Amino acid sequence: MPKYESDHQTIVFAPLISHTHREAGAKGAERNIRPMSESFFAAVRAALGEEAVDTSPEVLGVYGSNRLPGGDRVPGGVVFPGSTGDVQVVVRLANEHGVSLWPTSTGQNLGMGELSPVRGGQVVLHLGKRMNRVLAVDERLGYAVIEPGVTFRQLREELAGRGDVLMLSGTSGPPDGGVLGNALDRGAGYTPYFDHFGMLCGMEVVLPDGEVFCPGDGSLGGSGMRFLNKSGFGPLLDGLFSQSNFGVVTQAAIWLMPRPAAIRSFAFTFPEDGDLAEIIELVRPLKLSNAVPTLMKVTSDLYGVGTLESYPYERTGGLTPLPDEVRRELRDKHGVGAWTVSGALYGPSFEALDAGIERIRAHFEASGRARYIAHEEIEKSPVLRIHLDTFSGEPTESELGLLDWRAGGATWFLPATPMVGEAAAVQQEVSRRVLAEYGFDYMVEFVCGPRAARGLHIIMFDRGDADECRRMAECYAALVAAYDAIGVPIGRTPTDWQERAGERLPEFGRLTSAIKQAIDPNGVIAPGKYGIVGA
Structure with a gap:
């Protein structure tokens, strides 16, 4: 390789x-x-x-x-x-x-x-x-105009104070992260409004010469369509200011969805690493048909338990990757599988969602591999509650426990994944092999849409150890090269x-x-x- x-x-x-x-x-x-x-x-x-x-x-x-x-x-x-x-x-x-x-x-x-x-x-x-104001909220048309300092926590509190008519699409990252910065770096959430950059409209941009520019319908001064229509006149220029250095975005509208009356989550565990291909095949039709309105998460064991546990040095003396028997003990302790699949349905009442839950349950249980976890159990589980929060637009700090898995070092490797079982299996093999070669754990969550998923690999290391830092830098390079070789480029990059x-x-x-x-x-x-x- x-x-x-x-x-x-x-x-x-x-x-x-x-x-x-x-x-x-x-x-x-x-x-x-x-x-x-x-x-x-x-x-x-x-x-x-x-x-x-x-x-x-x-x-x-x-x-x-x-x-x-x-x-x-x-x-x-x-x-x-x-x-x-x-x-x-x-x-x-x-x-x-x-x-x-x-x-x-x-x-x-x-x-x-x-x-x-x-x-x-x-x-x-x-x-x-200092630029941290919610400048406007339009509940009728479903958007908020914000400055760069407005955080997910702040926007959630603003919407709650207005009666919870609208729901934001949060991340599972820090609640004090900036909504606008996350969107511009093409971070994403888990609700139907998961495409945070796609939900931006009416940006105000300071260009490198100091002049102000608004793409789309905002380019006409005083336009009443600035925050409502991205199309506008001529080429779509919004994308120039995403993951780029072509301007400084100082405000924009973020589109928000109406908060559903009822949100009911579901989860399924699968027992073996090799179940990933079948899981992806099961998830894809649910997303292609929009039978599940949220994105669906496919979470590896260590990504899930790492939100609560730190690396068990006392058991292994620092051996990486973590031995399989220790992984099994950790997932049994927390009630997760080698893979845990989660999603949620929205509707007018819990009762109205019963039939949808039963169809999804039958779909997964037909595999003979899936164990169903009901909404009520998810609510009580510290590991699984994270998923319910993200599907509900609730900023959560719970996933930040991953940062304590080892000793302060963390980097993200974020390739896309085709929603094809065989392709996901190849990616799992490549990632596990490269990470094992350099001495790191495989901790990944696939966040699945209808045609592609985001493969969220978090790689934890001891930042105070010069050798681990060197190996981590080499490991990242090897992952990039290995994914290039199978035709899968990296996206959002540290x-x-x-x-x-x-x-x-x-x-x-x-x-x-x-x-x-x-x-x-x-x-x-x-x-x-x-x-x-x-x-």
């Missing part, structure tokens, strides 16, 4: 929250502040006030920290705009002073890079600190890998570099993000 060798120095810091880690980050921060940056910060302070800038070593250490194997990337400073107008000022000053900005909303993309920039020395433009991932795609790079050079010749906005650079 081909491998990519790690071509950059691995910088190892202590775990994310340690004092040693912050001291190391602070020392790196002092080296990253350049003389031309100082003139930029002085100009920003003069325009926006002293509180709009922080270049203290302690703060830069925090903003540079992440959980990735490549080490922390300390910024040159942090700027806190309070409005779209402030962002325009900062972008124009960055052009004048030759500064590169790293826009971020809340920095809660844990295991993807957090607040730290793609390149050390970039100035973090922390939009979420900052450690964005530039190298882009180098694999020459035509992508040619076009995006031409766009970048045309609209951002000074490289003001995050050069290197998702591999996009100018000439």
